Amino acid sequence: MRETWIVGAATNRFGRMAESAREAAARVAMEAIDRAGLSPKDIDHTFVSNAFGLAEHQGHLGPLINTALGIPEVPSATIESACSSSSAGLHEAFVHVAGGFADAVLVVGAEKLSHLDTLTATSYFATGADFPFETRNGATFPGLYATLASAYRSAFPLTPETMAAVAIKNHANAALNPHAHFQKEISLETYLSSPIVASPFRLYDCCPFSDGASAVVVAAKEFIKRPAATPLVVAASVRTGSIVDMHDRTDLLGLPASRRAGELAFRSAGL
Amino acid sequence: MRETWIVGAATNRFGRMAESAREAAARVAMEAIDRAGLSPKDIDHTFVSNAFGLAEHQGHLGPLINTALGIPEVPSATIESACSSSSAGLHEAFVHVAGGFADAVLVVGAEKLSHLDTLTATSYFATGADFPFETRNGATFPGLYATLASAYRSAFPLTPETMAAVAIKNHANAALNPHAHFQKEISLETYLSSPIVASPFRLYDCCPFSDGASAVVVAAKEFIKRPAATPLVVAASVRTGSIVDMHDRTDLLGLPASRRAGELAFRSAGL
Structure with missing residues (x-):
């Protein structure tokens, strides 16, 4: 196996994009390639990470983005x-x-749903869960995750203040991140007086619908032309899976895929 | 590079499926794994080839199919x-x-659109073309391909009988294929008296909307447990790309991606 590096990266500020996912993807891709000291002609393959292109009536994003970069043959x-x-x-x-x-491979991810009404956008997100048994019967992501949180609350003590601490920390981090959708700290009072979305989740526990686009360039060590500002060696990359449909899970509290991926990644990296 | 084989394959009869794409995919996947002499536990990775899962409100097909196969951790x-x-x-x-x-890797493809009306199904297909400049303005796949055929007709002689010969040959082949959607030969008279869909294309030049599911198992030579009925070594696998949006193409008659992929594949296979 060749030593593999992330040699360039770029992202836009998440939120409501005026551009289409395809346009934003091409723009951040160009930026990531440029930061890697490469030109689009150096790219051998493009992967577009996208779940909801159809929300803009657009599939088949790869060659459209490559064409915008001047490399339709890739x-x-x-x-x-x-x-x-x-x-x-x-x-x-x-x-x-x-x-x-x-x-050298370009990976570019982009999503845009902000032009849709809330019900339609929620329905797009729900396609990531089990349709015939769960989302067809009205389950939404906030509702499904609230079910997990309720199961957690049955097993472990969970006060509103404990929940609040997570949201307050997340929003404090976002305030420091120039790419975050919302960059505003929240207080315990703001949290506790916010409306309940899906019990026990309140407004500030839930993520907004955010458009965004990000890109990285992955390259073999010997093909790095100009070190990126912060080049990163990929010490290991592994993937695992687990059960999507909640009614089939034997444990609502565990994250078996994450645990196993972590174990495999450390082993693969020899750490 | 390890020698790589296709060790099992299965498909259903294309047409109108009663099953969902997810159900059909799991069924043919199990059949392909079984024909390879393997069990689902031998599979290390699953790729699901699918463009229109959202037509059934279902994305995230991989873990759902793997769960049905009893291997959610893959x-x-x-x-x-x-x-x-x-x-x-x-x-x-x-x-x-x-x-x-x-x-050993499972590749399973499935699509289902037959539950949609023709306009909606056509709109799904149109997401494979350029939306902002072409399909938003009314272009459909039959229309876009008819434009190519018209360009061909301007450059080369093309009589209705030449067009008919292609359709008659295709339908004769389909009559021999137990998995084909329509298994009926057509005559020159039937062809010539059929309605025009998008000039110069008549009904029998155009493909129907067909649901279907197919699967193959790809494995390293040393991991073949039982040779499939007709095991196939993959002599080469390469991919290329070309311009999707028709208004950006410099040549409406060439297929540069296919030509280049062929050249690269022969070179890669040493043939």
Whole structure:
């Protein structure tokens, strides 16, 4: 296996994009390639991480983005794995470079749903869960996660103040992140007086619908032309899976895929 | 690179499926794994080739299919590249096995659109073309391909009888294929008296909306447990790209991606 590096990265500020996902993707991709000291002609493969292109009536994003970059001849595919679409795209790039099938791979993720009404956008998100048994019967992501939180509350003590601490920390972090959708700290009072979305979740526990686009360039060590501002070696990349449909899970509190992926990644990196 | 084989394959009869894409995919996947002499536990990675899961409100197909196969812990991703989604999935499987990242990979493709009305189904297909400049303005796939056929007709002689010969040959082949949607030969008279869909295309030049599901298992030579009925070595797998949006193409008659992929594949196979 070849040593594989992330040699360039770029992102826009998440929120409401005026651009289409396709336009934003091409723009951040160009920025990531440029930061890597490369030109689009150096890219051997493009992976587009995207779940909801159809919200803009647009599939087949790879060649459209490559055409905008001036490299329509470069192969591409869209990778969808719900919330893990970006990491799945990054893993494919790692496999192509580490295995010697490509020297430099572009991974670009983009989503845009803000032009849709809330019900339609919520329905798009719900396609990431089990349709026939869960979302067809009215389950939404806030509702499904609230079910998990309720199960957690049955097993462990969970006060509103404990919940609040998570949201307050997250919003404090966002206030320091120039790319975050909302960059405003919240107080305990603001949290506790906010409306309940899906008990026990209040408004500030829930994520907004955010448009955004990000790109990274993954390359073999020997093909790095100019070190990125902060080049990163990929010490390991592994993926696992677990049960999506909540009614099939034997444990509502565990995250078996994350645990196993962590174990495998440490082992694969020899750490 | 490890020698890579297709060790099992299965497909259903294309047409109108009563099952969902997810159910049909799991069924043919099990059949392909079984024909390979393997069990689902032997699968290291699943790629689902699918463009229109959202037509059934269902994304995130990989873990749902893997769960149905009893292997929810196996990593998976959906691959979309419009009409080449299946070959893109097959290529990813090849890369994983040839590169030594997996010993056996399941590639399963499934689509279902027959429950939608014609306008809605046509709109789904149109997402494979350029939306802002073409399909938003009314272009459909029959219309876009008719434009190519008209350009061809301007450059080369093309009589209705020449067109008919292609359709008659295709339908004769379909009559011999137990998996084909329509299994009926057509005569020159039937062809010539059929309605025009998008000039110069008549009804029998155009494909129907067909639901279907197919699966293959790709494995390293040393992991073949029982040779499939007709095991196939993958002599080469390469991908290329070209311009999707028709208004950006410099040549409406060429197929540069196919030509280049063919050249690269022969070179890669040493043929």
